Amino acid sequence: xxxxxxxxxxxxxxxxxxxxxxxxxxxxxxxxxxxxxxxxxxxxxxxxxxxxxxxxxxxxxxxxxxxxxxxxxxxxxxxxxxxxxxxxxxxxxxxxxxxxxxxxxxxxxxxxxxxxxxxxxxxxxxxxxxxxxxxxxxxxxxxxxxxxxxxxxxxxxxxxxxxxxxxxxxxxxxxxxxxxxxxxxxxxxxxxxxxxxxxxxxxxxxxxxxxxxxxxxxxxxxxxxxxxxxxxxxxxxxxxxxxxxxxxxxxxxxxxxxxxxxxxxxxxxxxxxxxxxxxxxxxxxxxxxxxxxxxxxxxxxxxxxxxxxxxxxxxxxxxxxxxxxxxxxxxxxxxxxxxxxxxxxxxxxxxxxxxxxxxxxxxxxxxxxxxxxxxxxxxxxxxxxxxxxxxxxxxxxxxxxxxxxxxxxxxxxxxxxxxxxxxxxxxxxxxxxx
Ligand SMILES: Cc1cc2nc3c(=O)[nH]c(=O)nc-3n(C[C@H](O)[C@H](O)[C@H](O)COP(=O)(O)OP(=O)(O)OC[C@H]3O[C@@H](n4cnc5c(N)ncnc54)[C@H](O)[C@@H]3O)c2cc1C
Numbered sequence: 001x002x003x004x005x006x007x008x009x010x011x012x013x014x015x016x017x018x019x020x021x022x023x024x025x026x027x028x029x030x031x032x033x034x035x036x037x038x039x040x041x042x043x044x045x046x047x048x049x050x051x052x053x054x055x056x057x058x059x060x061x062x063x064x065x066x067x068x069x070x071x072x073x074x075x076x077x078x079x080x081x082x083x084x085x086x087x088x089x090x091x092x093x094x095x096x097x098x099x100x101x102x103x104x105x106x107x108x109x110x111x112x113x114x115x116x117x118x119x120x121x122x123x124x125x126x127x128x129x130x131x132x133x134x135x136x137x138x139x140x141x142x143x144x145x146x147x148x149x150x151x152x153x154x155x156x157x158x159x160x161x162x163x164x165x166x167x168x169x170x171x172x173x174x175x176x177x178x179x180x181x182x183x184x185x186x187x188x189x190x191x192x193x194x195x196x197x198x199x200x201x202x203x204x205x206x207x208x209x210x211x212x213x214x215x216x217x218x219x220x221x222x223x224x225x226x227x228x229x230x231x232x233x234x235x236x237x238x239x240x241x242x243x244x245x246x247x248x249x250x251x252x253x254x255x256x257x258x259x260x261x262x263x264x265x266x267x268x269x270x271x272x273x274x275x276x277x278x279x280x281x282x283x284x285x286x287x288x289x290x291x292x293x294x295x296x297x298x299x300x301x302x303x304x305x306x307x308x309x310x311x312x313x314x315x316x317x318x319x320x321x322x323x324x325x326x327x328x329x330x331x332x333x334x335x336x337x338x339x340x341x342x343x344x345x346x347x348x349x350x351x352x353x354x355x356x357x358x359x360x361x362x363x364x365x366x367x368x369x370x371x372x373x374x375x376x377x378x379x380x381x382x383x384x385x386x387x388x389x390x391x392x393x394x395x396x397x398x399x400x401x402x403x404x405x406x407x408x409x410x411x412x413x414x415x416x417x418x419x420x421x422x423x424x425x426x427x428x429x430x431x432x433x434x
Contacts, residue, residue: 001183001328003125004331005147012045016069018118021368025346027058027209027340027343028343028425029336029339029340029343030343031108031339031342031343031346033108033112033222034108034388037106037108037109037112038110040103040105040112040113041112041116041131043114044112044116044172045116047089047091047101048117048120048122048246051089052120052122053282054253054372055082055085055123056083056123058079059078059123059399060080063095065359066253070406072117075124075178076126076160078123079123079124079125079126080126080157080357081160082122082124082125082126083126083131083157084156084157085126086125087101087155087156087157087330088346089260090102090103090332091217092125092129092131092155093131093135093155094109094110094394095110095136096139096315097139098133099148099152100135100151100414101152101153105422107342107345107346108342108346109148109407110291111291111338111339111342113194113198113291114291114292114294115148115291115294115296116175116289117186118295118297118298119298121298121302125157126157126160127154127157127160127161128200129161129162129198130154130160130161130266131154131155132162132187133163134154134207134301135151135154135205137207137228137277137280138151138268139151139227139269140275140280141219141268141269141280142268142274145265146230146265146266146268147301148249150205150230153289154390159203159204159205160199160202160203160204161203161204161206161207161348161363162197162198162199162200162205162206162207162233163197163198163206163207164197164200164206164208164209164231164255165192165194165208166178166195166197166277167179167193167194168193169195170196172411172412172415174209174243174278175223175226175275176217176222176368176406177209177210177211177226178192178211178214178217178258179191179193179194179208179211180192180210180211180212180214181209181210181211181227181229181262182212182214183212183264183402185262186263186265187260187261187262187263187264188210188212188229188262188263188264188267189204189208189260189261190231190237190238190257190259190260190261190262191211191257191258191259191260192210192211192256192257193256194208194252194253194254194255194257195238195243196252196253197241197253197254197255198252198253199251199252199253200240200253200255201240201242201250201253204232204233204234204317205230205231205233205266205340205397206230206231206255207228207229207230207231208228208229208230208231209227209228209229209274209277209278210226210227210228210229211226212225212226212227212271212272213217213225213271213272219299223275223352224272224275225272226272226274226275226278227267227270227271227272227273227274228268228269228273228274228278228331229262229266229268229276229431229432230265231262232262232370235260235261235262236260236261237257237258237259237260238255238256238257238260239255239256239258240253240254240255240256241253241254241255241256245402245405246402246404247401247402248384248397249402253374258375263411272311287338290351292357292362292366293334293338293361293362293365294330294335296334296365296366296369297331297335299369299373300327300328300331300369303373303376303396304324306373306377306391306392306396307376307377310377310378310380310381310391311376311377311378311380311381314377314378315376316374320372320376323368323372323375324372326367327365327369327372330361330364330365331365333361334358334361334362334365335363337357337358338354338358340354340356341354341358350367352423352424352425353424353425354425356411356416356419356420357420359411359416360413360416360417360420362406363406363407363413364403364407366403366406366431367403367404367406367407369403370396370399370400370403371398371400373399374396374397375397375402377396381396382397383397384397384398384406385397402403407416
């Protein structure tokens with residue numbers, strides 16, 4: 001069915017100069033699902049109908065709250081089992097080439113995939129990082145030997161992977177990273193520190209960005225001299241220290257390198273190509289946000305169901321009704337933003353500035369949604385996990401704290417706004433970004 005929504009007004013437009021600035025933003029949502037897309041959706045839904053209920057029955061649907069706690073051991077085992085089942089059905093890595101166990105899914109099918117998975121509220125995957133970001137990078141940049149060694153292991157959830165980019169002084173300003181990898185014979189010797197590395201304490205492997213040219217920053221060329229490596233986290237000289245987060249979980253880590261020797265054969269791409277490899281990786285992360293909106297829509301439905309049973313009177317309160325309506329509307333708008341980005345991609349255009357807009361919208365929405373949940377459930381809504389009276393076993397109270405991350409990770413809100421101001425609407429008086 002063709003989906004065409006023109007967001008430009010038909011009324012006479014007096015605000016011509018603003019419209020000129022926002023020219024790229026009035027592009028229509030304009031794409032049609034093909035017969036293959038509809039078959040893809042149908043095949044995936046049928047597979048989930050056949051497999052998901054049995055999986056949940058076997059793996060205890062009641063641990064939904066733990067499942068969202070990525071670092072929990074039980075959660076990891078459940079995620080591993082789920083990813084293996086998906087891989088057997090050919091549904092773990094749909095965007096990968098068929099030769100590596102994927103389905104060569106088109107951008108439209110990727111969106112359908114995330115929407116359907118969100119609608120069914122499927123469990124998380126064991127190697128989400130590996131499937132969405134690292135696997136495609138190895139397929140793109142790796143040697144045949146590297147692909148044979150690591151791709152099947154990522155796909156079939158044999159070993160866990162993490163992504164090691166951030167450092168204490170290199171977050172938004174990632175190119176400022178200073179952990180060095182200096183060539184010494186057949187090895188590189190690594191020294192320095194990473195931080196905020198999700199699930200590094202559970203991982204066997206990580207895709208790390210390291211500085212092979214330590215003079216680059218002083219030369220004013222910080223994007224140069226960065227190289228991507230696949231690092232075995234059990235290498236002597238590597239120490240992982242979990243950090244307790246605001247939700248009380250130990251999900252991310254500091255990772256220290258002290259004269260750790262890693263083989264040159266684990267380098268991904270050439271020396272100095274790390275920035276290009278990383279941008280590809282983060283690009284996958286950003287595209288993934290379109291699917292996250294579908295998860296928010298499913299969360300809103302689940303919250304309203306829960307409110308009906310634990311605090312039904314709240315649904316008659318005008319203030320709450322208005323907040324529900326507002327969040328619902330904003331979710332629909334965020335969805336349309338995703339569709340607009342897809343329309344552009346399908347026409348071979350850059351999905352700009354929809355991507356930073358979608359990131360901002362998603363960050364804001366995920367926090368407003370978690371706040372709404374806690375407010376809807378009354379005093380019980382604030383009870384934390386573990387308490388017998390906690391609503392949905394404390395899942396929403398946890399989300400309330402955890403969602404603080406959405407305005408930080410993957411490019412913080414302030415920096416996204418800078419990018420939009422500078423590059424999308426070219427506000428006067430902006431210092432140009434590098
Ligand atoms: C839950 C979670 C999981 C994570 N997992 C990983 C992971 O697996 N691997 C990994 O490598 N990293 C991970 N990160 C790190 C994440 O990528 C960084 O937190 C993010 O890039 C921001 O960097 P920072 O924390 O150093 O903040 P900074 O960049 O130091 O920013 C601090 C504050 O200053 C503001 N600021 C910075 N620069 C500007 C500017 N130019 N103009 C205006 N304001 C500015 C920011 O908006 C922010 O408010 C994770 C983070 C979180 C929260």
